[in-house]
Amino acid sequence: MAKKMLDLMSLYASLKKDLKTIDKALLNLVESEESPIIEQAANQLLAAGGKRIRPIFVLLCARLGKINQAAAMKLAVAIELIHSASILHDDVVDDSDMRRGKISVKAKWDNHIAMYAGDYLFAKSLESVAQMGNPQIHQILSQTTYELSLGEIEQIRYQYDATQNIRVYLRRIKRKTAVLIAASCQLGAIAGGLEQHAKKLYLFGYYVGMSFQIRDDILDYTMTAAAIGKPVGEDLRQGNITLPALLAMKNPLIQAQIASVNETTSPAELQAVLTAIRSSGAIEQAQLVSEQYLRKAVAILDSFQNPTATKPLRQITNYLLDRDD
16 A cells, blocks of 8 residues: 555656646636636635546546647546536535535535536536547547436436346446546547557546446445545435445345335444445455456556556556555
């Protein structure tokens, strides 16, 4: 873990100047004389920072080729605006009062402001690349936004639905998480003049995103509330049935327990369901699925046969997925 953190600190140090430029561009882009309240709401989220993982993937993938720095920075900003917009919408869907350790936009203002602020950021993302003159970029960003929207709708559709299957879950996390990381890598390929590798890097990002989201869903069952910044089992309490629960539902008794969870479930009742899931072996099975996606991602990096060039991508991937190898 110590080595991993040192690698991450070194990576961020090498990107420090670029990330500062991205942060400044993000804040400048959301300035709005027409709607100060929307600007304030968007600014609250953007100013809270974050790890800027998706812009980092844009920059690192672009550096695999001959990077066009100006294009890479524009695309990194655009993809972070889309990510930020999805967060604003997600907090409304999940009724989240906290985001990045601070009060969320929907809690400080209301659901309407959060939703419109999200729409504003989506629009700003497309506007920010309007002058790049590359139809493929617009197609990628539009398709990504479309997929994200479907993911949010599917999360609402399958809320508290204990009859859903693993295929539905995988499709949902693909749309909510993986496609945005995949698009970041694909856009990086374009900014690096690596159009011939764009599909390959898209797949790399997709596999990383799937592995990351599964791992994140596992944490809801294995970490403490202090460590994950929300109550343990919060996903299940909100009706978001993730891979550990779906795998545990192969046991009819556990399926009945999960199906009984709703908004009025007491903490003691929820704890009993979480204990059953943890003791079922489902968490270990979910970890294996996450590792399968990770191996596919690593295999794509290996195919470049350039360990020096791909090392930064391995570092950020290992950090995201809590691996030391």
